[in-house]
Amino acid sequence: MKGILEYTSYRRYIADYYAEKKAKSAFTWQDFTKAAGFTSTVYLKYVSDGYFNLSDAATKRVAAAMNLTEFEQEYFYEMVRFDRAKTDAEKKAIFKKMLSIAESHKAKILEGDSFRYFDSWKNPVIRELAPAMPGAKPLALAHACRPKITAAEVSETLNFLVKANLLQKDKDGKYAQTEIGVSTGPMDATPVAVREMHRQMGEFALGAIEGVPQNERHFSGLTLGVTHDAYDEIVQEIAEFRKRIIAIATRTNDTDEVYRLNVQFFPMTKKCVKKD
Known part of the structure; x- marks a missing residue:
């Protein structure tokens, strides 16, 4: 399993954590949810599948159940916040925090370079x-x-x-x-x-x-x-x-000038309901 700092989706991390534990022992979703203090035996399975979300309190319990270190818990918490963020401004700020945590521990988020590339013209x-x-x-x-x-x-x-x-x-x-x-x-x-x-x-x-x-x-x-x-x-x-x-x-390697082509195709009205 990859280190947590290589993930940007906490749901994927939970799923991979479970898969690795399952491959090495008789680990079940019931064992996982019980360790995190939840009563539902499939709660974390539904979280990993995207049906349920983690609250702040639940995030701490899940991180503890996975025995994450202090900085790993901080990173896991930011992944949850990133998933919950509603606006691009929120997501951008949180992802930069994730990059900062990874870089401070000499790690690299694989998406980091791609994120930075498209972040500026x-x-x-x-x-x-x-x-x-x-x-x-x-x-x-x-x-x-x-x-x-x-x-x-x-x-x-x-x-x-x-x-x-x-x-x-x-x-x-x-x-x-x-x-x-x-x-x-x-x-x-x-x-x-x-x-x-x-x-x-x-x-x-x-x-x-x-x-x-x-x-x-x-x-x-x-x-x-x-x-x-x-x-x-x-x-x-x-x-x-x-x-x-x-x-x-790209027919030739020569370049006289750099141009930008925008292709935009977007709705100008709401959907119409046809009546007989």
């Missing part, structure tokens, strides 16, 4: 820009960005990208991408950062309407009435369209 932009300007200093890269940033921000971003193995730096100070694209993957925390990325890029798109010459930008839109089946088909078409765009953009 600077990461994907500098990741594309640095290889396109071989040997350029942070100040030159900063001046090339349309949203104004400082050389210090560029340096910090470059250091993160190299540390996260999203860029490689050679002996001449030139950067190269380690992979063509960056995918979110099946993460628990990353969607919070991805939504923040969409918000940031949406704001930049609004600014581009007035701030970028019309011959350097393209905006278009459609307002459509659709069925649920049509929605699913359109989303699939958008996914295929994105693949074709990536193929065009």
Whole structure:
């Protein structure tokens, strides 16, 4: 079983803890729930499956039943808080606390780099820009960005990208991408950062309407009435369209400028109920 600091879902951790104990002994969910002081024999099974939630008091009892150390209990408690958080701002703050606990104990949350990458627009932009300007200093890269940033921000971003193995730096100070694209993957925390990325890029798109010459930008839109089946088909078409765009953009290694493509398809009304 992985160490607790490699988890971001407390439900998955409980399930894995049970599976490991079960594999080594005649451990049952009844034994587990009894050790945590619950009367229901399947309570923790339902928690791990997502049907029930843990209260603060229950969280402490479950952590004690699993014999977690002090910092492990703190981390487990933050995972429960992350699961219960209602807003992206809450989730973001809690996940950063989880990262802090892990890093203070020389551990790494596998989702941490992905979370940090999608948390700021600077990461994907500098990741594309640095290889396109071989040997350029942070100040030159900063001046090339349309949203104004400082050389210090560029340096910090470059250091993160190299540390996260999203860029490689050679002996001449030139950067190269380690992979063509960056995918979110099946993460628990990353969607919070991805939504923040969409918000940031949406704001930049609004600014581009007035701030970028019309011959350097393209905006278009459609307002459509659709069925649920049509929605699913359109989303699939958008996914295929994105693949074709990536193929065009990566046809050559040359880059003249870094662009952002936003594809948005969202409801403007509530669902209609048809009447005969």
